[in-house]
Amino acid sequence: MASAGEQKQTEAKPAFMVEDLISLALRIGVIISSVITASGLVLLLITGQSGYPAGTFPTTITQVLAGLIQLKPFAIIEFGLLILLATPIFWVAASIVAFLLRRDYSYAIISTYVLLMLVLSLLLGKAA
Template sequence: MQPDKKQTSAEMAQVEKIIGLILQIGVLVSAMIIGCGLLLLLFTGHSGYSGQNFPTHFDTIFQGLLQLKPFAIIMLGLFCLILTPVLRVAVSIYAFAKERDRLYVIITSAVLLILLFGMVLGYLDI
């Protein structure tokens, strides 16, 4: 094997480890945040919101976090869980660029744009 191929293989192995670590950390952090929200919900006995209301936008989630409302904490955990695979797609673009695989860079970039577009549409309630 040529030195460039050995170096590329080593870099790709490192990127794959990083991607795996991102997924593991993202899921663990999300689970811990959701767990804290659930514990707070169990101890307080209320969600922090009246009726069937719960925070769905960033501003209401962050306002609820400042007031330690259990549903806001749970929603933050869910938001982190949703962002985990999006971050994985972004890191994959870097990995494909390192391999000089233009087709997969283009495809993965399109996937990232679709994910971001969908998130923006969801945020805007469209």
Template sequence: MSKDAADKKNIEDAEIIISKTLRAGVAISATITCVGLVLFILTGDSGYPGETFPTSVREIIKGLVVFKPYAVMLSGLLILMLTPVLRVGVSIVTFIKEKDYMYASITVTVFLILIISFLLGRG
């Protein structure tokens, strides 16, 4: 196999891995969100009094531990939000495996920007 053919194969393999990661994240997110919706419909209660709801990841996790329907739905949405971040992480590993250090460093920069934006957006 020529170098060009091997490079093309590596790119295709990387795209398949990234595609499967995105699909899995969306499927898991949808499943968890639907479980929360079914719990909400069956119980008729969000698990929180009045008009209150969890506003932080810590509160969502606390509600998830005790299986509060609204917390379960929000967990699914949180996973959906984190799926693209996971995709960037998978891309970093893929580029390093391919010894494409320029793209790996660019992707690490994007990953750090995403993490910083999540941390700054908590307030």
């Protein structure tokens, strides 16, 4: 039969594993975002053109994706920034799962509230 200390250690191990995975995902998200944004910047410097008429740039996700397919520098830069913005939102969503796995319902509820506020702010920002 396992002692209380051993049982606590085995319960803590999956929690650390989840936190390590979330940390890795955050680092990967930032690295991917940096590489994409830098690629767009290099393309902008090489071509000297944004891919859009003067004073305009993509303002919707659909326009960013369409410009990304056409390899327009501004669209590539904006796509990298969108990934950077999505990374902490992913972290909050992953934290909810981690808290639920730990059966820490108070923090799961708080994290759910934070995620809802993030999504609401994105939707309200889009409407403005």
